[in-house]
Amino acid sequence: xxxxxxxxxxxxxxxxxxxxxxxxxxxxxxxxxxxxxxxxxxxxxxxxxxxxxxxxxxxxxxxxxxxxxxxxxxxxxxxxxxxxxxxxxx
Numbered sequence: 001x002x003x004x005x006x007x008x009x010x011x012x013x014x015x016x017x018x019x020x021x022x023x024x025x026x027x028x029x030x031x032x033x034x035x036x037x038x039x040x041x042x043x044x045x046x047x048x049x050x051x052x053x054x055x056x057x058x059x060x061x062x063x064x065x066x067x068x069x070x071x072x073x074x075x076x077x078x079x080x081x082x083x084x085x086x087x088x089x090x
Contacts, residue, residue: 003086003087013083014082016078016081017079017082020075020079020082023071023078027067027071030067031063031067037060040054
């Protein structure tokens with residue numbers, strides 16, 4: 001059974017929803033930057049981490065890591081917090 005949320009809790013959860021939406025917009029913008037850069041040549045894909053990469057390849061890699069390792073987790077967690085209700089289990 002869900003208990004009543006306070007106005008402060010409701011406001012905070014609404015803010016979390018908006019922040020998550022802003023982060024989703026940032027994710028879209030990052031993918032746009034990613035798409036604007038040329039894909040690395042096949043031989044660059046064979047390079048190990050110790051070899052120097054061109055700028056486009058490095059920037060694309062950084063964007064992929066930030067989105068996959070941080071941004072998606074943050075969005076998911078903020079959305080979960082925005083939807084949390086006491087007594088819902090989990």
